[in-house]
Amino acid sequence: MSAKPKTLQQAVIYFANPENCLNFMVKVRWPDGVVICPTCEREDAVFLKNQGKWQCKSVHPKRQFSVKIGTIFEDSPIGLDKWLIAIWMISNCKNGVSSYEIGRALGVTQKSAWFMLHRIRLAMQVRSFLKLGGHGSEVEVDETFVGGAARFMHADKRKRRITETGTKDKTAVMGIPERGGEVRAAVVGNRKKHALQTNIRAHVKAGSAIYTDALMSYQGLKGHGFEHQVVDHAESYVDGQVHTNGLENFWSLFKRQATLTSKYSATTSASCPMMALVSSMLHHRFSASA
Numbered sequence: 001m002s003a004k005p006k007t008l009q010q011a012v013i014y015f016a017n018p019e020n021c022l023n024f025m026v027k028v029r030w031p032d033g034v035v036i037c038p039t040c041e042r043e044d045a046v047f048l049k050n051q052g053k054w055q056c057k058s059v060h061p062k063r064q065f066s067v068k069i070g071t072i073f074e075d076s077p078i079g080l081d082k083w084l085i086a087i088w089m090i091s092n093c094k095n096g097v098s099s100y101e102i103g104r105a106l107g108v109t110q111k112s113a114w115f116m117l118h119r120i121r122l123a124m125q126v127r128s129f130l131k132l133g134g135h136g137s138e139v140e141v142d143e144t145f146v147g148g149a150a151r152f153m154h155a156d157k158r159k160r161r162i163t164e165t166g167t168k169d170k171t172a173v174m175g176i177p178e179r180g181g182e183v184r185a186a187v188v189g190n191r192k193k194h195a196l197q198t199n200i201r202a203h204v205k206a207g208s209a210i211y212t213d214a215l216m217s218y219q220g221l222k223g224h225g226f227e228h229q230v231v232d233h234a235e236s237y238v239d240g241q242v243h244t245n246g247l248e249n250f251w252s253l254f255k256r257q258a259t260l261t262s263k264y265s266a267t268t269s270a271s272c273p274m275m276a277l278v279s280s281m282l283h284h285r286f287s288a289s290a
């Protein structure tokens, strides 16, 4: 970003230019300048200037892609300009920013602003603006409670936990590992349908196959474009079947990530906080198979 916006007014002007939005996103997504096809990972896509998109040289579905593809911005009708201004505000306002302020600055409804704020905060939690999965990918979803993972509990207690929604004593954390890929964690207020499915939609691309336990809260995922398969976690933890490996690794890595995250935060006070914030979200990853 050559002329870094220093005030909100400058940020609004800066990101009103689609070219600036595009350059900004390219820089944080592909920092070495090599644009990678999200479908086949070819590195020589052709930029179509008029459309502001790239076209992969291989013939496959979705060979044309924009910088928004696979990101938290992709399925939103809100323009990249507005998203980037909102992120600018969040990363530059030390005392926090409300959905009312974002709404006023962007000229969007408070409801839209709240949605944006929520999504950006989720992305900040997991430090990535990219969604997991996609067609042909398998994503596991499970919840645990801080200090008491379901599978370590006594069988009766575990059964109760798995069938009940919500718990009073502990914080529910959702784990979302993609098989053979990245893992996400999100703190969810409760295990009700709205909380769990909002997080799935924020983190996982439609078209992914999702494996969950039999919790009622996961019903209706098919209506959001996911393939959904119920796996009896309570049983398979005992069986030690292959498909639980991702989750086993995930929950053990989860604690380690908390340490990494706190270390990493200390080093992100770069000269451009927004750049540092967005790039840290894109690059701070860890693998389920680690």
Ligand SMILES: [Zn+2]
Residues within 6 Å of the ligand: 037, 038, 039, 040, 041, 042, 056, 057, 058, 060, 063
């Ligand atoms: Zn391709």
